[in-house]
Amino acid sequence: MTTNSSVPAPFDIVGFDLDGTLLDTSGDLAAAVNHALGSVGRPLLTVEQVKPMIGGGARHMLAQGMAATGGCDEATLDMLHRRLLGYYEEHIAVLTRPYPGVLDALDVLAARGARLAVVTNKLEGLARKVLGALDLTARFDCIIGGDTMGPGNAKPSPKPIYEMLARCGGGTAAFIGDSIFDIEAGKAAGLPTVACSFGFLMQPVAGLGADAVIDGYDELIPTLERLAER
Structure with missing residues (x-):
């Protein structure tokens, strides 16, 4: 160099x-996805499962997480997106x-x-x-x-x-x-x-x-x- x-x-x-x-940012993003998933009784994902979902923005990431655990409608996705963002903002640099x-x-x-x-x-x-x-x-x-x-x-x-x-x-x-x-x-x-x-x-x-x-x-x-x- x-x-x-x-x-x-x-x-x-x-x-x-x-x-x-x-x-x-994978640890904190995975925690935010799992906060949203867990709030509606979905299975939680590992950090390695979440990593390929990152890159297209939080809503895109969450949509893939929901698809991986059973899918969801747009209204539910909108609600969980807000929930994810709220959690992530409060825990943005833990890991x-x-x-x-x-x-x-x-x-x-x-x-x-x-x-x-x-x-x-x-x-x-x-x-x-x-x-x-x-x-x-x-x-x-x-x-x-x-x-x-x-x-x-x-x-x-x-x-x-x-x-x-x-x-x-x-x-x-x-x-x-x-x-x-x-x-x-x-x-x-x-x-x-x-x-x-x-x-x-x-x-x-x-x-x-x-x-x-x-x-x-x-x-x-x-x-x-x-x-x-x-």
């Missing part, structure tokens, strides 16, 4: 997904931690002049709350949530990626994520994309179609450097 701050960052802007990319090497990678990118951003399908308010609880908010030039751009404009739409570029002042950019939503959004916006093999994968990482894959954050900056040379 090149730490010399006199060497420019490989991209002017580096955007990151949140859940399964920057933060391992959640940055992945190993995240802070070092962010420090190096920032020292080399990159502007850093979060683009997540988590509600913006919850994204800001969890980043604040972990004292990470100030590291990012912008934080865009699944509701920031209005209904229907979360990833895989490229609109939040375009908004990231605008808020960060434009320039070259790359996007890092762990789900098909992340990679499709980045590619649709014309950005090189990096997939995290350690994230909450819904499918084999090779099937995401990213331009590169990393197995840990020690690989991120060398990977970005290679992508920038293409």
Whole structure:
């Protein structure tokens, strides 16, 4: 990893997904899903069962959890979604931690002049709350949530990626994520994309179609450097 701050960052802007990319939120999200499931007498799910359900927002995650335990109608899903969000907001950073090497990678990118951003399908308010609880908010030039751009404009739409570029002042950019939503959004916006093999994968990482894959954050900056040379 090149730490010399006199060497420019490989991209002017580096955007990151949140859940399964920057933060391992699986324990707290699984607890919130199980709170909703248990409140209506459904079987509880393991963290490993919940991980592939993460990435499309809380309602999408809960819908899959309900489907896995017997299904439900839209009215019940709406009610349980509110219940899940209330619980999650109160327990947002009990188990959640940055992945190993995240802070070092962010420090190096920032020292080399990159502007850093979060683009997540988590509600913006919850994204800001969890980043604040972990004292990470100030590291990012912008934080865009699944509701920031209005209904229907979360990833895989490229609109939040375009908004990231605008808020960060434009320039070259790359996007890092762990789900098909992340990679499709980045590619649709014309950005090189990096997939995290350690994230909450819904499918084999090779099937995401990213331009590169990393197995840990020690690989991120060398990977970005290679992508920038293409």
